[in-house]
Amino acid sequence: MQRWVTTLTSMSDTNTEVSSAYPPSAEFAENANATEELYRTAEADRLAFWAEQANRLSWATPFTEVLDWSEAPFAKWFADGKLNVSYNCVDRHVEAGNGDRVAIHWVGEPVDDARTITYAELKDEVSRAANALTELGLVSGDRVAIYMPMVPEAIVAMLACARLGVMHSVVFAGYSASALRARIDDAEAKLVITTDGQYRRGKAVSLKTAVDEAVAGQGTVEHVVVVRRTGIDIEWSDGRDVWWHDVVDAASEDHTPAAFDAEHPLFLLYTSGTTGKPKGIVHTSGGYLTQTSYTHYNVFDIKPETDVYWCTADIGWVTGHTYLVYGPLSNGATQVVYEGTPASPTEHRHFEIIEKYGVTIYYTAPTLIRTFMKLGRQIPAEHDLSSLRLLGSVGEPINPEAWRWYRTVFGADSTPIVDTWWQTETGSIMISPLPGVTDTKPGSAMTPLPGISAKIVDDDGNQLEPGTGHGEQVSGYLVLDKPWPSMLRGIWGDPDRFKETYWSRFAEQGWYFAGDGARYGSDGEIWVLGRIDDVMNVSGHRISTAEVESALVGHSGVAEAAVVGASDDTTGQAICAFVILKARFADEDRDDMVNELRKQVATEISPIARPREIHVVPELPKTRSGKIMRRLLRDVAEGRELGDTSTLLDPSVFEAIRASK
Ligand code: WTA
Numbered sequence: 001m002q003r004w005v006t007t008l009t010s011m012s013d014t015n016t017e018v019s020s021a022y023p024p025s026a027e028f029a030e031n032a033n034a035t036e037e038l039y040r041t042a043e044a045d046r047l048a049f050w051a052e053q054a055n056r057l058s059w060a061t062p063f064t065e066v067l068d069w070s071e072a073p074f075a076k077w078f079a080d081g082k083l084n085v086s087y088n089c090v091d092r093h094v095e096a097g098n099g100d101r102v103a104i105h106w107v108g109e110p111v112d113d114a115r116t117i118t119y120a121e122l123k124d125e126v127s128r129a130a131n132a133l134t135e136l137g138l139v140s141g142d143r144v145a146i147y148m149p150m151v152p153e154a155i156v157a158m159l160a161c162a163r164l165g166v167m168h169s170v171v172f173a174g175y176s177a178s179a180l181r182a183r184i185d186d187a188e189a190k191l192v193i194t195t196d197g198q199y200r201r202g203k204a205v206s207l208k209t210a211v212d213e214a215v216a217g218q219g220t221v222e223h224v225v226v227v228r229r230t231g232i233d234i235e236w237s238d239g240r241d242v243w244w245h246d247v248v249d250a251a252s253e254d255h256t257p258a259a260f261d262a263e264h265p266l267f268l269l270y271t272s273g274t275t276g277k278p279k280g281i282v283h284t285s286g287g288y289l290t291q292t293s294y295t296h297y298n299v300f301d302i303k304p305e306t307d308v309y310w311c312t313a314d315i316g317w318v319t320g321h322t323y324l325v326y327g328p329l330s331n332g333a334t335q336v337v338y339e340g341t342p343a344s345p346t347e348h349r350h351f352e353i354i355e356k357y358g359v360t361i362y363y364t365a366p367t368l369i370r371t372f373m374k375l376g377r378q379i380p381a382e383h384d385l386s387s388l389r390l391l392g393s394v395g396e397p398i399n400p401e402a403w404r405w406y407r408t409v410f411g412a413d414s415t416p417i418v419d420t421w422w423q424t425e426t427g428s429i430m431i432s433p434l435p436g437v438t439d440t441k442p443g444s445a446m447t448p449l450p451g452i453s454a455k456i457v458d459d460d461g462n463q464l465e466p467g468t469g470h471g472e473q474v475s476g477y478l479v480l481d482k483p484w485p486s487m488l489r490g491i492w493g494d495p496d497r498f499k500e501t502y503w504s505r506f507a508e509q510g511w512y513f514a515g516d517g518a519r520y521g522s523d524g525e526i527w528v529l530g531r532i533d534d535v536m537n538v539s540g541h542r543i544s545t546a547e548v549e550s551a552l553v554g555h556s557g558v559a560e561a562a563v564v565g566a567s568d569d570t571t572g573q574a575i576c577a578f579v580i581l582k583a584r585f586a587d588e589d590r591d592d593m594v595n596e597l598r599k600q601v602a603t604e605i606s607p608i609a610r611p612r613e614i615h616v617v618p619e620l621p622k623t624r625s626g627k628i629m630r631r632l633l634r635d636v637a638e639g640r641e642l643g644d645t646s647t648l649l650d651p652s653v654f655e656a657i658r659a660s661k
Contacts, residue, residue: 021439021523022407024416028389032436034298034450039437042450049451050077050485054290056297057330058092059083060259063286067483072510073503074490075483077287082259085266085285086163088293089329090126091257093119098304102334105308105357106152109199109340117152119332122159125152125248127255129160132247136223138191140165140260143268145189145221146315147171147180147211149198150339153227153244154315157193158267158325162285165260169268169280172316173198175606177213179278183270186280187492188220193244197230201344204230212237262286268492269318271424272544273501274534280492281318281424287485288427289330295429295449296327299418300361301390301436308387310336310353311363317541318424319394322486323363327428342368347375351383362410363392367539369402370570372409380409390435392418395540396572397528403442421445421528423514424542425502427486430454431526446525453482456518456526461509466524475529478518479511487512534630536565536573543575543609545630551604552577552614555597557585562620562628563611566637574612576637578657581616590616613637619653633657 024032042049047066054063054077063081093101099120106115117125138144144161146168148154154170161168169187171180184192194211197204208226212235215221226234227244266285270278296302300309300323309328313319328335336357342350350372354362372380391411393403398419407417416435422428430452431445438446448454456464456476464476480487491498505513517529531537534545545563552561560580565573579597581588594614602610621629635642636657 021441022416023439024436025414028301028416029436032434033301033303034434034436036437038298038434038450046451046482050290053294053451054078054081054286054485056293057083057088057286057289059286063262069483072483073499073512074495075287075487076263077284077483077485078262078290081262081286083262083286083289084163084257084259085289085326086126086130086159087257088289089159089162089326090119090123093332094123096332098332099123101304101332103329104152104155105334105336107336107338107340107353107357109344110202111345113339115152122156122329124253125156126159126163127253128248128251129153129156130163130255130257131251132225133160133164133166133191135247135251136191136225136242138164138166140258140264141167142191143167143169143187143189144191144193145169145171145180145184145187147173147175147192147194147207148227148315149173149195149207149229150314150337151195151227151229152337153193153195155325155337158315158321159329162266163255163257165258165264167265167267169270170315170321171270172314172606173207174316174608176603177210178603179605180210181214181218183278183280184214184218184221186270186278187268190220191223191225192221193225193227195227195229196234197232199230199340199344201341204232206232206234208234215240260285263489265489267321269321269424271318272535272542272547274544274546276544276546276550278547279494279497279501282489282492283427283486284489287487289326291451291484291486292322292326292428293330294451295432296323296333297331298434299420299429299432299449300327300363300392302328302331302333302361304332304334307333307360308336308357309333309361309363310338310357310359311392312338312342312350312365312368313363313394318427319363322428342371347372347379348382351380351385354385354388355383358387360387361390361392362388363394365395365540366393366398366402367396367571369393369398369406373402373405374570377409385410386412388412389415390418391415392420394420394422396537397530398443400442407442416440417442419443419445421516421526425488425514426480426484427488430480430484431528441521441523441525444521444525444527448526452480452484454478454480454526455511456520457506457511461506461511464520466520475517475519477505477532478514478516478526478528479506479509480514481509481511536563536575538565538568538573538575538608539571541608543605547605548575548577548601548609548611551601551609552579552597554604555600557581557588557593558597560620562630562633564630564634564637566612566634568612575609576633577611577614578617578620578633579614580618580620615657618656619650621653621657622650
């Protein structure tokens with residue numbers, strides 16, 4: 001047995017296809033929420049299947065129509081139905097007699113800082129917050145920016161918005177003031193909800209200051225609601241700023257949720273595209289919640305009475321929206337929400353939490369698994385992880401070696417792993433194993449979920465042959481060829497960009513192009529290879545090359561910049577920048593300059609976008625038409641032989657670039 005595992009590992013990640021698969025144990029399969037039957041039902045009548053899934057929710061007005069695709073690519077799902085998303089996530093569990101069930105085991109970054117919130121308590125708090133927001137003048141259709149660390153009030157704020165039909169736009173608290181400002185402006189947000197500060201590796205640091213900077217002179221924000229988290233000193237703008245504890249604690253806990261159309265917008269979430277301007281992805285209510293709830297229930301095999309589920313994502317990303325807020329809460333699950341980083345105060349923290357709360361389902365990103373892997377088995381070995389029964393992965397391709405390590409070390413070599421492929425735009429999981437059904441292959445997200453249709457096609461839209469198997473690694477474009485309930489409904493304020501970005505590559509066929517390359521394995525399963533556009537994936541965070549380039553050229557010393565994502569053992573990809581300095585900066589100390597530029601990107605966007613390397617070069621490789629050849633820069637950054645350079649204007653630039661590396 002041991003030898004077999006070693007052989008697989010040493011085959012490493014270059015030829016990912018191995019014949020062996022990991023079937024679920026008989027016991028897991030027997031008790032699983034999802035069986036083969038789910039595929040058959042969906043196959044038999046896709047729309048009837050989705051209607052059935054939608055009816056897992058509680059509707060104030062039942063829908064009669066499932067899908068209206070007549071104005072493609074603008075979909076309408078369950079359009080004549082009405083529901084309240086917040087009611088579905090909170091009230092109905094209390095009404096069903098589960099008010100005493102723990103909704104959230106909240107774990108603060110400072111050790112011993114913890115709160116337990118039942119569904120009944122959550123209902124009261126969300127109702128109070130909804131009343132407070134109404135008092136502050138918010139009405140259905142307004143936008144609220146939420147810029148908060150992982151405190152319970154962040155979840156309460158999201159649910160309070162949903163309850164009022166107000167759209168939330170959560171902005172990751174690691175983003176800078178200028179990134180926040182751009183998102184507030186684009187959404188024309190009326191309100192910002194934030195905290196005084198946040199904990200970063202044991203230290204309280206300010207957060208409100210960034211909001212002050214972002215809203216200074218800004219025309220749409222009327223109020224800033226501040227949750228007291230750290231107690232640090234902050235500036236206060238009378239009339240504009242209000243304390244959460246003043247307005248929410250004083251509000252009534254009675255609030256009757258109104259029912260909204262299924263297509264009423266639920267939230268906006270900004271994500272990077274191929275240009276410098278982030279896109280506000282729009283999601284609506286009924287379809288989003290249907291697929292979110294369905295996938296959470298079936299992919300994570302949720303047993304609300306017994307499971308303790310933990311998704312480690314931040315609410316600033318889509319995974320936090322779907323699998324930390326709307327998925328688990330719509331299913332009445334009990335979950336852990338952790339405020340801090342995995343290494344705070346020590347690398348034992350995640351394992352301690354799993355042990356203490358008896359976490360049964362753990363959902364995280366490959367980059368974290370690889371970080372744990374580097375630290376070695378000793379740390380997890382000191383903890384009892386036997387409560388775990390299912391593991392999940394999301395955000396980037398998981399290399400088979402990390403997959404096996406995850407299963408062996410976290411999962412006692414017996415838990416199923418669900419490698420889930422999806423995007424901000426898809427709203428919820430699209431391609432993933434069903435843990436009680438699928439024989440999984442390490443590194444593959446396997447097949448589309450029941451009800452979902454995806455294909456890998458060539459340039460002309462011809463489907464690649466499934467089962468080309470070993471060695472012959474033909475790759476193509478991953479497309480979604482049928483609409484799905486939680487699909488994005490557009491880009492905020494920019495219908496043309498929506499069509500152009502997602503629907504123009506295969507316009508003739510009417511397919512959605514995801515931006516990912518993929519190939520089929522020997523059993524027809526899907527291996528996602530990663531982005532093929534100018535979007536980088538750093539530790540599972542999407543960052544566009546154009547965004548970083550524009551931050552770099554924003555510095556007075558930079559004449560031109562080109563950015564590429566180069567592969568990185570831990571973070572998947574790392575940001576490598578090549579810059580040309582203006583002549584008058586040529587004599588500056590290089591190291592100082594590079595440090596300054598890295599800082600510039602951190603302040604313009606976020607520390608997560610800070611380049612790993614910045615090379616000052618005399619020239620950039622360009623085609624005759626003036627396009628920067630990123631492919632060649634990637635070759636340089638990854639230390640490879642150069643690919644085809646025949647279209648280069650001046651092939652000798654590489655000598656100069658190499659010399660400066
Ligand atoms: C990548 C995160 C391979 C992919 C939910 C996609 C993955 C982008 C996987 C979306 C996976 C996500 N295997 N690649 N299991 N999951 N990706 O919008 O490139 O932050 O297009 O959504 O992450 O990133 P986003």
